[in-house]
Amino acid sequence: MKKVTSRIDRSKQVIKIRDLRKSFDEFDVLRGVDLDLYQGENLVVLGRSGTGKSVLIKIISGLLKADTGLVNVLGCDLSKITPKEVDALRLKIGFSFQNSALYDSMTIKENLQFPLIRNRRDLGQKEMDRMIEVVLEAVDLSQSINQMPAELSGGQRKRIGIARTLILRPEIMLYDEPTAGLDPITSIEINKLINEVQERFNTSSIIITHDLTCARDTGDRIVMLLDGQFQRQGSFAEVFNSDDERVKAFYNYNFID
Amino acid sequence: MKRMDSNISKVNEEKPGRHVISKRIDRIFARLFDIYAFIVRFFKEAFMPPYEGREIVKQCYEVGVKSLPLVSLTGFIIGIVFTNQSRVSLAEFGGTSWLPALISVAIVRALAPLVTAIIAAGKVGSQIGAELGSMKVTEQIDAMEVSATNPFRFLVVTRVLATTFMIPTLMMYMIFIALMGGYVSVHQHELTSFTTYFIQVFNAVTFLDVFSSLIKSFLFGFTIGVVGCYKGYHSSKGTQGVGKAANTSVVMAMFLVFIEELLSLQIITALR
Numbered sequence: 001m002k003k004v005t006s007r008i009d010r011s012k013q014v015i016k017i018r019d020l021r022k023s024f025d026e027f028d029v030l031r032g033v034d035l036d037l038y039q040g041e042n043l044v045v046l047g048r049s050g051t052g053k054s055v056l057i058k059i060i061s062g063l064l065k066a067d068t069g070l071v072n073v074l075g076c077d078l079s080k081i082t083p084k085e086v087d088a089l090r091l092k093i094g095f096s097f098q099n100s101a102l103y104d105s106m107t108i109k110e111n112l113q114f115p116l117i118r119n120r121r122d123l124g125q126k127e128m129d130r131m132i133e134v135v136l137e138a139v140d141l142s143q144s145i146n147q148m149p150a151e152l153s154g155g156q157r158k159r160i161g162i163a164r165t166l167i168l169r170p171e172i173m174l175y176d177e178p179t180a181g182l183d184p185i186t187s188i189e190i191n192k193l194i195n196e197v198q199e200r201f202n203t204s205s206i207i208i209t210h211d212l213t214c215a216r217d218t219g220d221r222i223v224m225l226l227d228g229q230f231q232r233q234g235s236f237a238e239v240f241n242s243d244d245e246r247v248k249a250f251y252n253y254n255f256i257d
Numbered sequence: 258m259k260r261m262d263s264n265i266s267k268v269n270e271e272k273p274g275r276h277v278i279s280k281r282i283d284r285i286f287a288r289l290f291d292i293y294a295f296i297v298r299f300f301k302e303a304f305m306p307p308y309e310g311r312e313i314v315k316q317c318y319e320v321g322v323k324s325l326p327l328v329s330l331t332g333f334i335i336g337i338v339f340t341n342q343s344r345v346s347l348a349e350f351g352g353t354s355w356l357p358a359l360i361s362v363a364i365v366r367a368l369a370p371l372v373t374a375i376i377a378a379g380k381v382g383s384q385i386g387a388e389l390g391s392m393k394v395t396e397q398i399d400a401m402e403v404s405a406t407n408p409f410r411f412l413v414v415t416r417v418l419a420t421t422f423m424i425p426t427l428m429m430y431m432i433f434i435a436l437m438g439g440y441v442s443v444h445q446h447e448l449t450s451f452t453t454y455f456i457q458v459f460n461a462v463t464f465l466d467v468f469s470s471l472i473k474s475f476l477f478g479f480t481i482g483v484v485g486c487y488k489g490y491h492s493s494k495g496t497q498g499v500g501k502a503a504n505t506s507v508v509m510a511m512f513l514v515f516i517e518e519l520l521s522l523q524i525i526t527a528l529r
Contacts (some may be wrong), residue, residue, distance in 0.1 A: 034475050040315075061403050062403075063399055088405070090403055090404065095399075095403040097396045098396075100399075101396040101399065101400035103400075104391070104395070114404070115405075115406070118405065125523075164400075164404075165404075
């Protein structure tokens with residue numbers, strides 16, 4: 001079980017969501033979600049596949065638009081800001097994709113350099129190289145700098161994906177299924193990395209997962225998405241100390257299976 | 258944000274009980290509007306700074322330089338084959354001396370623009386469709402967007418500009434190569450000298466011929482780029498979607514190129 005970090009500042013909300021609704025076709029995915037993320041906190045969003053967990057972080061990052069509700073990220077109301085302001089906000093949000101989403105045609109170095117070239121035109125090549133070194137060292141993959149993404153394993157790709165988001169020093173990290181498709185040992189390493197990122201870079205994170213080990217090891221607080229709403233919230237023990245059959249089934253499936 | 262709107266419009270398009278005429282016709286109009294919006298967005302983004310100079314050069318290299326061997330080989334063979342086939346007909350009434358003029362007119366006015374466009378649709382169009390399609394399904398386009406890079410400008414605008422400017426360049430190159438192929442055949446059979454051959458070629462071709470072919474090629478290049486990018490950028494999830502994007506990019510681009518050829522022929526004939 002993860003120790004709750006002392007860095008959490010409960011007086012400072014970095015994300016505030018109220019009554020968020022989103023539907024696709026006739027299907028209501030999110031039905032009035034309320035969420036608060038505090039400075040320095042790792043918040044885990046648990047839920048079955050297809051319950052709208054990824055939709056939630058795509059709305060936070062501006063990839064999808066909410067139907068109704070308030071989404072306030074770092075003091076900016078997403079429904080009211082211009083596309084330019086969205087871009088400025090995105091520099092403060094790191095998004096680690098489920099399949100890493102590394103650019104296949106680029107080497108690892110070019111992948112890491114890409115966000116810098118696009119957004120930090122003031123930097124010289126030497127400074128960029130130093131920043132690349134730092135993030136590669138943080139994810140323990142300095143030796144892979146000249147490899148192509150296709151040459152890496154699933155776990156290594158995830159690490160590089162995280163390194164690519166870290167390079168712009170985001171204040172918020174959004175992890176979409178960080179351990180999906182990984183073996184248990186690699187999953188534990190990724191969980192460790194998520195905690196290291198939180199401590200070293202002082203980020204606030206939302207971790208989307210259905211992996212209870214990941215939730216237990218990384219979450220300072222856990223919320224459970226059921227029927228398009230957050231129904232349970234608290235520490236790992238608090239969330240799963242429940243008579244709700246759906247919660248019990250979720251727990252049993254993860255730990256008995 | 259615009260991409261979000263287009264996703265939402267796609268979702269609305271599928272909603273049952275919301276059809277103005279019928280599901281299929283509504284879908285066709287929605288698709289046409291989507292393509293129109295895509296093209297309008299291209300022009301908007303293409304003229305707004307910051308410009309993606311380095312990426313445009315890279316894409317020009319991909320489209321132009323990498324197509325050179327195929328264009329060279331095809332052009333040369335077309336020149337030889339067309340000359341040999343035309344010789345038979347002209348020889349029947351002793352008109353083989355007209356071969357250089359016939360070849361040049363046919364190549365400059367129709368063969369070079371059309372064949373270059375078809376080669377580009379097959380090689381470049383499918384490549385763009387597959388590349389963007391695979392980037393879409395593996396969330397690389399989303400990754401670009403969340404790192405505050407405009408993926409439309411970086412991926413679509415650069416590729417469409419590259420095809421628009423490189424296909425006319427390849428077309429001019431193909432004219433030269435096909436004429437050389439024609440020369441090889443004419444020289445072999447009629448013993449015509451290089452100078453005489455090219456004097457006859459330049460006498461037969463007018464400024465309007467070259468100019469209209471260039472304009473057509475710009476249009477073909479633009480069409481191939483837009484179709485490839487549109488299909489790739491909007492490809493559905495999964496590897497099947499990537500294959501479909503590559504395939505439909507080629508089929509649709511070729512179909513549109515032939516229609517444009519037909520329409521431009523009517524306009525040029527009227528001008529002539």
